[in-house]
Amino acid sequence: MLVQQLVNGVSLGAIYAVFAIGFTLVFGVMNVLNLSQGAVFMWGAYVGLEVVRTLALPLPLAILAAATAAGLLGVLSEVLVFRPLQRRGAHRWMGMVGGLALARILIGLAQEIFGTQVVRYPDNALAGAALELLGARLQLLQIVAIGAALLMVIALAALLRYTNVGRAIRTVAFSENVARLVGVPVDRIRLMTFFVSGALAGGAGVLWSLLFQSVSPFMGDGILLKGLTVLILGGLGNIVGALVGGVLLGLVEVASVVVVGSGYRDAVGFGIVLLILLTRPTGLFATRETTRA
């Protein structure tokens, strides 16, 4: 049972991590808390679903399409909400409310277009397959989810570390003014960051709905709260922290079901956030980057 629960926790946490990394990236680079991220996640899931169902394209293409579409939604949120607010020097809560408003519009549109019913991805070869490991059943889908999560994180890390774009992103994260002085096209880098962040959310949306076979216009609300929790666990703007924090939250939730009882599952997550904040006011993995917050 223990091994099974570990599997359960890690695969859940892996998706939390992918979502939260996109979330934390935008925070780390631009100091923006984009509360429309949950709705972007939901749209990613629907786009992937439509690609698989209507266009009958294979899954990897669906993930790609979903990530691209969600990335564009991320870009939209920057162009429509965050850039005008930043230009105006608006208070950060304006950005938070703007993000919530955008999420409301995106959810309303999804209801209009896709209806309110819960739907799922069509069955494929992956859905039923599972292998036995140390007395636990490891579904192929779980392996895919964990693998895809790792892949996305490694790709992002490589992007940030080894490419010019990555260096530019890190410069903007350090200071937008410095970036401008050394000739980094800050506006473009911001757009790219929003794109990457949205794409991660969209990718997480497809993985999520594959694993749990559930797509609905409201699926982003829950993950938004989880993403915020992971953000705190990992330290705002800390990418490695988001990865570790995501997996940790998955494990904590599973552990709370086993130890405390499922009625307190979410309370344990939030309780731990409170405890961590009271002992380490900038999160579990506070680093130089996070001191900006």
Added chain:
Amino acid sequence: MTPLLELRSVSRHFGGVAALSNVSFSLPRGAVIGLIGPNGSGKTTLMNVISGVDAPTDGAILLDGAPVQGLPANLLARRGIARTFQHIRLIPDLTALQNVTLALRTPSAGALDILLRLPRLGRIERDRRACGLKLLDQVGAGQHADTLAGGLSYGDRRRIEIARALASEPRLLLLDEPAAGMTHSERTSLRDLIAGLPERGLTVLLVEHDMDLVMGVCDEIHVLNQGNSIASGKPEAVRSDPKVIEAYLGAEDA
């Protein structure tokens, strides 16, 4: 007689960087002490550590012989340390007068006075206003009392910030580059103002780049370079100290 303030091997590290290392000196009562050094030598860090905006990593700060290092800024202000900032920190959407009365130590109205708008409230606020106006007049900014601080000139804001520091009835006043951005005539009146402070029982620690001003009003000068105290003494002595000259020239080289 114990000095008003005494620093004993005060250090402040940021990560691996030592912004201050083992700085020791004392401020005798009623003196105007200059603190100079090239940019980045640790002057503002020292101001922050003394005023409680920052805490020293190591060492002791004694106020009237009692250790005060690490106390929060508001408590140190209550115990008589007031300061101005290198980058002026007036509240732009309050008037000049409101900025000054913010720091007054005369009793402000109690909760009941405010909530029930008792007649006492008007009297108290009138008294505070009078106190604030007096301070503004002293620094020569009385005519701006009811102007929003955000709309005033640089020199005026500098003077109003000094008035605010004086409003808390300090014994020790820390001035961080008060002459920056002032015109020549403003500097002259600033010099007179600072020179007159000891008579009112104040001790002053002055950080300033304007050497004429420093040499003109300071009884004693301490020189910092890269977080270390490199020289101290009478203005004339410091001016000719080869270490000081080298520090400044070296800094200009870089």
Added chain:
Amino acid sequence: MTDLFYAYHNVIDLCLLNSMLAFGCFILLGVNLFSLATGGLMAIGAYLSIWLTMQQGWSFAPALTAALVAASLAAFGLGSLVLRLRGDYFTMATLAFTEVVRIIALNWDSVTGGALGVFGIPQLTETWQLAGLLALVIYLIWAVRHSAVGERMRAIAADELAVSTAGHDVARFKLALFTASGAIAGLGGGLAAHLNMFIAPGDFGFLRSVDTVIAPVLGGVWNLAGPVIGASVLVVLPEALRFSAQMREILIGVTMLAVVLFLPAGLVGLPKLSRRRAAS
């Protein structure tokens, strides 16, 4: 005429109640605190007050007072722990508090009835009480803002460091404001519980907290009319847009976004803006 009043009776009640609650967030926004604790604090006031009126036979006024005191104490305790957190960490901590309270309420059957809620609550909240208490809250905040304390609030919003070097204990000041906002939330919780005969833990979660803090942001954070306008718009908008059942959510979102983007001072800035447009 009376029929018209009764037709919109609950709309009026909700405008008044939500405006009052919005003031709890308004005073915190005034010192740059974006708190999501409202839901949790309201829950404390709501459940305590109905326990007192339904189980202990207390009358309404003392029960409301108890709700106010209990939520203030809770806010005081919470505030002493979380107010030292910066910015978004503070917001998250208050959100965690609200969610933890909600989940405890969900599991604490004997008091809250779990998800089934408590029904048959005596309908003691009257429109005139809501109006009177709202007026009182507005008066008190007005009085504070027009005093040296109000100046200190504005100063803290602009520059905390300057205020603390001027000799003021900013932390204590914020704690006092947070406690006051707890009092408003507790009072509002007690009034809300006795308004519609029924409450359930879901009434006091994340959404309630978000709606309450959005109201002053939409209405205007610097103007006393802001919370009233913001909260009323949030109550009336779903009613006014009911003609378009399907587009309603989208239109509410668009309205919120438009305010955020085009009215930096909130809805209270609208007349000024249109005057400027007309003049130019």
Added chain:
Amino acid sequence: MASVTLSRRAVLTIGGAVALSGSAVFAQTTRVAKIGLVQSTTGGSAALYGIQQKQAIELAFAEINAANTLKDIKLEAIHADDGADRGQTVNIFQRLIRQDKVVAILGPTLSNSAFAADPIAQQAGIPVIASSNTAPNLTKMGDFIFRTSIPEDQVFPTVLRYAVQKRGIKKVALIYGLDDALTRGAHDVQKKAVTELGLEQVGIESYQRGDVDFSAQLTKIREQKPDAVILGTLAEEAAAILRQARQLGFDDKITFIGCNANISAKLFDLAGPAADGIIVGASWFEGYDSPRSKAFVAAYQKRYGSSPDIYAAQGYDAAYLLAEAIRRADDVTNSRLTRDKLASISDFEGVLGRFGWSADRDATVQPKVLIGDGKSKVFVAAATS
């Protein structure tokens, strides 16, 4: 902003024109019975049931008006969406009663909303028929409150007894939605029935609305080795649980017993073959073999292109019951008379079967034990002998 006002005005104008032309056609000879239809069409999962009921009721009204069943009386539904938000439900009830002067109200969608809004109708003497509220004690709020939705406690004990007899169940585990009044109410009934039958209860797990990962709870349940798992869940959650249980390698011998809310085509859409063998009890199911029910399913499918669920069926019967009461009262404004006539109906033949009211104005219908057939994706009646 301008375009919004404009379109609103346009809507009002068109609406007014339609109303005008309508009254012109039916001039003098036609009376209109205005009926409030309070169903959530937005606001999360509640919208799922709300839309089904709204559609079924509108279908019923259209049929009744077209067939001239009520002679010169036409039924007019005034629909309002409360967004599953209780405050709005109260707003709507007050407006419908005081401004639109409806003679009766059908709804609201959620039990929680009913507890807040129904007392207003009770006070004003307006009859209310609920078709999806299943919370216990709902109709005890007053003698104007009726419901066609069968509360769980009328169904579940029969279902559990059936399962015990047929499958020899001794140990059970329960799982339910903690923060939803409907699932929580179902769970309470289930727990009571388990105790009354003397079954061993090896574990209780819960989750919150929006959760889609049940693997931790199911892994725990698997360790407790129950003979049956009892679901106090909505259809989509039941589907996810069934599916994930299969994936976790649950023994085929473990029986899943569901609740009222699971009777939905959605269950099979989402769970696929995993729904095979689930036992549920209900007042109605899509394959119910009665002429009335078959006609309803066909008409619903024709009009909306999708299958009705149990809430649609209950809504449809509520609409016909109200129409019958209005017919008997022969009055379109006297709500007290309508209420009395409604209460007097005792032998109504509805989609749910033969219908009557209990002393508390709850529907009394023979509960049906159903078994999920994952291959043909329907529920079939169990042989209850």
